[in-house]
Amino acid sequence: MDQSKINVRYAKAFFSLAKEKQLLDGLKKDVDLVLQLTKDSKEFQLLLESPVVKTAQKKKLISQIFQNQLSELTIQFLILITQNKREAYIPGICRNFIDLYRKDQGIRTATITSAMPLQKDILTQIQQKLASELNAKIELSERVNSDLIGGFVLRVDDRQVDASVSTQLRKVKEKLLQTENNK
Numbered sequence: 001m002d003q004s005k006i007n008v009r010y011a012k013a014f015f016s017l018a019k020e021k022q023l024l025d026g027l028k029k030d031v032d033l034v035l036q037l038t039k040d041s042k043e044f045q046l047l048l049e050s051p052v053v054k055t056a057q058k059k060k061l062i063s064q065i066f067q068n069q070l071s072e073l074t075i076q077f078l079i080l081i082t083q084n085k086r087e088a089y090i091p092g093i094c095r096n097f098i099d100l101y102r103k104d105q106g107i108r109t110a111t112i113t114s115a116m117p118l119q120k121d122i123l124t125q126i127q128q129k130l131a132s133e134l135n136a137k138i139e140l141s142e143r144v145n146s147d148l149i150g151g152f153v154l155r156v157d158d159r160q161v162d163a164s165v166s167t168q169l170r171k172v173k174e175k176l177l178q179t180e181n182n183k
Contacts, residue, residue, distance in 0.1 A: 004092070006086060006089050006092075006093075007089055007092035007093050007095070007096045008096050010081060010086065010089065010093045010096075011093050011094075011095075011096030011097040011099075011100055012096075012100065014027070014031075014077050014093070014097055015097055015100040015101065015104075017073070017077075018073075019104070021073070023071070023073065024101065024104070026071060027071065027073065027074055028097070028098070028101045030069075030070045030071055030074040031074070031094045031097045031098060031101075032094075032098070033069060033070065034066075034070070034074070034078070034090065034094050035091060035094035035095065035098070037065075038090060038091040038094070039091075044065070045091075047061060048087045048088050048090055048091075049087075049088045055082060055083065055085065058082050058087060059079050059082050059083065062075070062078050062079060062082060062087075063075060063079065066078070078090065081093065102139070105137065106136050106137055107136065107137045107138070107139055108130075108134060108136045108137070108138055108139070108156060108157055109138075109139045109141070109156070109157065110126075110127075110130055110138050110139070110140045110141070110154065110155065110156040110157075111140070111141045111142070111143060111154075111155045112126060112140065112141075112142055112143070112152055112153070112154050112155075113142075113143040113144070113145050113148065113152060113153040113154075113155075113164075114142070114143075114144060114145075114148065114151070114152045114153075115144070115145065115146055115147075115148040115149055115150050115151070115164075115165075116144065116146075117142070117144055118142060123140060123142060126140060126154075127140040130156065134156070138156075147166060148164040148165065148166050148167075149164065149165035149166050149169070150164070150165035151163045151164040151165045151166075151167075151168070152164060153167075
């Protein structure tokens, strides 16, 4: 079975259970924490992917790592995944769970990239404007890319608005080259 099918099946199962037990928000926080740990800790990622560490040891370590941080249901779910020898898929399962949660809650994601960090009040205004324009809750993340020189690039779902200085300069350059070639 390919990796994406495994991720989706486990995520859907856990999402359905969370919804059925009306624990969706709490378990989403748990999943966020697990996903963040897989991103931040190379050691944890190595533990999940290691064929050398035995399943029983992995289950014990997962219980110890998360015992006071996650709900018992989430820990049992992680142990089940490990028992089925699918622990390497935990990051993908978490990402799919979060996607299902966003769809269910009507949350859309947006990313704004600018040359310098934006002030918090500006980010809040952008988030509020997007929420009213799209009639949805917005999760806004910020990225900094000094190559933009100025301006911003706003990406909402699969749409993008590029109002960066670097793009404007590139367009001007292309027009100049085009008019030069037409002479």
